[in-house]
Amino acid sequence: MRRLDLRGQHVDARELRSRMPRAEVDVEAALAVVRPVVDQVREGGADAVRALGERFDGVRVDDLRVPAAALSEALESLDPAVRAALEESIRRSRLVHADQRRTDVVTQVVEGGTVTERFVPVQRVGLYVPAGVAPLPSSVVMNVVPAQEAGVESLAVATPPRRGDGPDAALPDPTILAACALLGVEEVYAVGGAQAIAMFALGAREADGSQSCPPVDLVTGPGNIYVTAAKRLLRGVIGTDAEAGPSEVAVLADDTADPEHVAADLVSQAEHGEASAAVLVTDSADLADAVDAALARRVPATRHGARIAVALAGPQSLVVLVDDVEAGLAVVDAYGSEHLEIQTRDAAAVAARVRNAGAVFVGPYAPVSLGDYCAGSNHVLPTGGTCSHTAGLSVATFLRGIHVVEYSQQALADVAPHVLALAGAEDLPAHGEAVSARLP
Template sequence: MSEQTMRTIDLRGRRLTRAELLAAMPRADMGTSEATDLVRPILEDVRRRGAAALRDFEEKFDHIRPKNLRVPVEAIERAPHGLDPEVRAAIEESVKRARAVAANQVPKDFHTDLAPGARVAEKWVPIQRVGLYVPGGKAVYPSSVIMNVVPAQAAGVESLAIATPPSRTANDGLPDRTILATCAILGVHEVYAVGGAQAIAMFAYGARGSEPQDGEVLCDPVDKITGPGNIFVATAKRLVSGMVGIDAVAGPTEIAVLADSGATPDWVAADLIGQAEHDELAGSVLITDSPELAAGVQKALDRRVPRTEHAERVVTSLTGRQSGVILTDGLDQSIDVANAYAAEHLEIQTADPDAVIARIRNAGAIFRGPYSPVPLGDYMSGSNHVLPTSGTARFASGLGVHTFLKPVEVIEYDEAGLRELAARINAFAVSEDLPAHGECVLSRFVDDPYDKATLSDQETKAGLK
């Protein structure tokens, strides 16, 4: 690697409009139109042929044809017994901390009394059935099982299904044993060895069985689909949204480190590499007003990258258009850049992190100080690592208990409460040329709301005026 591994975006001395600042941010070229053309036929085939199509696509894309698309319960239940004790302890600690945070996220029902006999209440209702996607591919992600399942369970979702690709190397075409063990620890027993866009289609449309072990119905449709995935999973979620709910259309993972001259270059470099390890399209961005820090980070990358396990992948990520060092005039501009970039993961490594955090409006999650690196949130902080990407943190939030709940208002007025507003409601309705709306209310108090000649007298007699 050379010193120029990460490109530099120098904003010093430039007064940018908001549009120019947003356009200057490093982003991956997603190629979504090409993905759409590939994904549409997959969705339609699964909708039409169910389990038969799922097996065909698993054979095509994951190079294995699962006998059991739905993982047998006994395979899930025995999976923890073969788990490395240290890995099991780590999973259980992660679950414990995630559950503690999720329990405090559950919103409270409330009501507002507006007048005697006039109340509006709001209650939170769990989504009935949810499909949770857990990616495979370059790595195994039991952490994503935890991040999906724990908030859904805290919300009270009664029916949870997980889809995750089958293992290509072992386990008889079932998903990785660590994934299954995590499902068992969490008490989830509806798991499918299905990955990619075909898994999203299965959740959205349901799938009838095609072989005896499937049963007549392999999978019932869900009401909402959550969880991260590659571009094909993200595209499939976008295409089925509206028919089912989705959490987000996620892009490649990303980190931004907002740092000043006091940050430790080696630690910043390590954090950028850690995110780049995920994927060739992963974004690693350093935002700083210190050219000295930027130079130190580049030197640290030169030393560290060749020694890391996935060096080739990391180099591709760090040298891509989605990564870079953004040089600013000072802390104020660094904060403006961070809000424009709206990172999935934003680390704050400055002299006064709290003052910076108070001004951050856009981030999926904020990691305060040098001892709160992103992998802490990936695995064991208790926070959720399913977060908005590609700048969508400007208007979206990460996965949480709220993702699996719907606020429903309950309107309760008695006769006196409605009587007080009846004439005003009628006046409002007539002004919008919707007289039947007003007549609906007036009918409860007057004899003939359609007799416009006597209506005013009727309202007065009924005590509406």
């Protein structure tokens, strides 16, 4: 991995952000590809979704919706160890997300005047589960559980079909289907890519006028650059979660960290793809050297070593040398990683000072992989530094706060002079008249 030596330098946050690496992701260029896909779905409905799936996925899907029997069969055929792992992941995720539920809040502003904030779930959501480099049943859990805990009435999952022959041809990955079945999700579509997002946003009407997939209000879930571009293009038609880019991990470590742990964690996240980012920030050159040596052993020995090697050698991955942990904190805050590990002395105290990260993993026994599957936290997180203003997926993603205002005649009369004064200041006299018309 390349090195950036910041020791002895006083670099402000703006310059740190400019010097830290990012994977090159050109969503604007992808929009040129995605726009005609969206237009085709808008005009051609379900038949267009089928044609696009055949074009991009190499699979012709006659029934966009996965049959209930296929969901049941996938669950029945699931490896018992994988089923147990998914069930435990679901259990832990429910514990965490259940505590994120909101209760309505009533504020008495004055005698006779209240404002209530009601938290209302989105009525219908579309959840996207990718299956490109590898199928991700864990993403089913991460999307579905917070939506269910928020009280969403109607939810649908879209995930790409698989190529091949035989009875399972044109069906999505069976482990993804089994995860849906475990969670009680009955509406699953064998549709991937930008056409899946367009289908969710615009609906998929059949030639006979029936609706294969009714449109949704909100779409969540990670995906490739074309999925991201489709979300950006359709934002406003639908709500969306954060735009997901290549996976990122940053590790802030000092000389107490185990280099084998650090190397294993960098490798694990680089496994996502060649554009994945792995960043080590440390005040110990000896640790950096030991991590390099561990990577040299680990990368060739792992199954996906070729793509991991590309990711670690890429411009988006880096070892940053700093004077101390304090300087390291400034670096990781400026970088704003999707995943941040703290492997230092007093790791909990250091972690408590982090301002910018999608999720923080504290100490030697909380690797990112734990959060990917079974920590109970959510792994759908903001990338590209957007964690400085955007949170990861949670129950809050699926809730809307609605203010309910209730005032008595006397409470309105008491505040009327202020309303009239402000309406006059803004040259909106009819606003004031709407109040004065109610006064005796």
